[in-house]
Amino acid sequence: MSKLGQAKRIIFLxxxxxxxxxxxEPVAMEFEIVKSFFDENEDAADDTVVPLPNVSAEPLxxxxxxxxxxxxxxxxxxxxxxxVKKFNAEYIKEKSxxxxxxxxxxxxxxxxxxxxxxxxxxxxxxxxxxSVEYVRAFFGIENDFTPQEEExxxxxxxWAFEGVDED
Amino acid sequence: MEQDRISELPDEILHHILSFMATKFAVQTSxxxxxxxxxxxxxxxxxxxxxxxxxxxxxDYSFVDGTLEQHKAPQLxxxxxxxxxxxxxYTKSPISFPIFDxxxxxxxxxxxxxxxxxxxxxxHLNPTLSFEGFSSLKELRLWRCKLSDEVVQExxxxxxxxxxxxxxxxxxxxxxRIFGRSDMRLKHFTFVWRPQQSPLMVEVDxxxxxxxxxxxxxxxxxxxxxxxxxxxxxxxxxxxxxxxxVREILDHKLAxxxxxxxxx
Numbered sequence: 001m002s003k004l005g006q007a008k009r010i011i012f013l014x015x016x017x018x019x020x021x022x023x024x025e026p027v028a029m030e031f032e033i034v035k036s037f038f039d040e041n042e043d044a045a046d047d048t049v050v051p052l053p054n055v056s057a058e059p060l061x062x063x064x065x066x067x068x069x070x071x072x073x074x075x076x077x078x079x080x081x082x083x084v085k086k087f088n089a090e091y092i093k094e095k096s097x098x099x100x101x102x103x104x105x106x107x108x109x110x111x112x113x114x115x116x117x118x119x120x121x122x123x124x125x126x127x128x129x130x131s132v133e134y135v136r137a138f139f140g141i142e143n144d145f146t147p148q149e150e151e152x153x154x155x156x157x158x159w160a161f162e163g164v165d166e167d
Numbered sequence: 168m169e170q171d172r173i174s175e176l177p178d179e180i181l182h183h184i185l186s187f188m189a190t191k192f193a194v195q196t197s198x199x200x201x202x203x204x205x206x207x208x209x210x211x212x213x214x215x216x217x218x219x220x221x222x223x224x225x226x227d228y229s230f231v232d233g234t235l236e237q238h239k240a241p242q243l244x245x246x247x248x249x250x251x252x253x254x255x256x257y258t259k260s261p262i263s264f265p266i267f268d269x270x271x272x273x274x275x276x277x278x279x280x281x282x283x284x285x286x287x288x289x290x291h292l293n294p295t296l297s298f299e300g301f302s303s304l305k306e307l308r309l310w311r312c313k314l315s316d317e318v319v320q321e322x323x324x325x326x327x328x329x330x331x332x333x334x335x336x337x338x339x340x341x342x343x344r345i346f347g348r349s350d351m352r353l354k355h356f357t358f359v360w361r362p363q364q365s366p367l368m369v370e371v372d373x374x375x376x377x378x379x380x381x382x383x384x385x386x387x388x389x390x391x392x393x394x395x396x397x398x399x400x401x402x403x404x405x406x407x408x409x410x411x412x413v414r415e416i417l418d419h420k421l422a423x424x425x426x427x428x429x430x431x
Contacts, residue, residue, distance in 0.1 A: 108180055120180060124187030132198060139176075141200045153198050159230040160194040 012049040019057040020049065023064055030067040032111030052110070059106035062099070066091060066115055092122050097138060100126075182209040182240070190214050190234060208237055212245035228267035235272050242281035246273075249288040249310070266291050266313050274298045286310075292318050300325025308333040316342050323347050331355040338364070346372035346391060354395075358383065 011028035013021040028034045107115045185193040193207040268291045284306045292314040304326045353373045360383030372391025382402040
């Protein structure tokens with residue numbers, strides 16, 4: 001672990017598609033999985049490469065961008081302020097549903113709670129008032145109900161389907 | 168490929184996503200597939216928003232009971248039920264609002280220990296005898312609810328982390344006492360009078376109170392020592408105001424205020 005006065009430590013991460021990332025220690029330690037890797041291997045050499053077999057380069061770059069900004073916000077005492085909301089809104093604006101899902105899978109694997117909260121809320125907002133078919137397509141869900149079973153579920157929660165337009 | 172990967176999302180993540188949705192929508196997802204059939208039951212927030220109120224027919228609230236009955240998550244952090252009222256109906260008073268009874272399971276231990284925020288409209292609060300308080304509750308908002316003075320007292324005494332409490336046009340209250348332990352955390356208290364209500368006393372004596380909002384007969388407001396109070400907004404709801412009384416509060420009780428609004 002780096003101590004005061006030492007040069008800033010860099011953590012090396014290797015993605016599933018073989019790309020090597022150099023990440024500042026405080027940012028990499030946002031990833032619970034990286035943190036516990038070093039907690040468990042206390043004597044790991046400084047140039048140890050942490051393998052991330054479930055994450056590819058594109059989502060990892062996005063995650064690093066997000067965590068870097070949030071580490072800075074916290075250091076500047078800006079956490080919870082409008083600045084953060086503005087950054088989050090900008091960050092997510094250009095992301096497609098596909099990218100969002102990739103980010104969620106990666107953030108879940110890396111175990112980054114704050115980002116996961118933000119991403120899941122974003123997904124919930126994007127699905128708001130969408131049709132059953134849209135949600136099925138979004139998650140890649142195959143409807144394995146028989147028509148009778150589906151009707152039974154619809155009947156059980158009749159109140160929830162009131163005023164909902166059929167697709 | 169993409170689709171296979173997303174369906175690998177663990178149930179916990181899907182619970183998380185569903186918890187950010189209105190509960191009505193979360194329940195609708197039970198129709199997506201057999202895997203999704205029961206996922207909604209593990210949401211950590213229950214949020215029934217904006218059920219339209221019709222003046223001449225009562226609302227069937229059985230879905231609230233049903234939802235609580237089927238809910239399986241070990242914890243519930245937020246519980247919100249609200250009713251929307253059309254503006255033109257709102258002004259025509261008195262309107263009798265249909266009230267729904269919260270089921271006994273609402274006061275059960277796994278909820279009372281995990282709920283952090285409760286917001287209720289048109290509910291009847293009647294805790295069971297074994298109710299031990301919502302031990303994590305920070306914010307409680309009651310709007311047009313039915314509850315007794317004793318229940319208010321019980322909430323104030325038993326919900327030890329409560330920071331924000333709103334009682335808005337609630338019925339059958341006679342003497343509201345917001346006072347109790349010296350370690351009370353209550354910082355924000357709002358009380359709104361129910362216009363058609365018979366005279367009622369409101370006594371506030373909370374050592375940590377920072378902001379107070381009161382709408383009603385000012386002469387019915389009784390304030391204790393409030394050393395932390397920085398902001399008070401007082402609205403008098405009748406033309407017959409006792410100016411001497413207001414002056415007395417200003418001079419003695421609220422002399423250290425940073426912000427005071429009085430409207431009558």
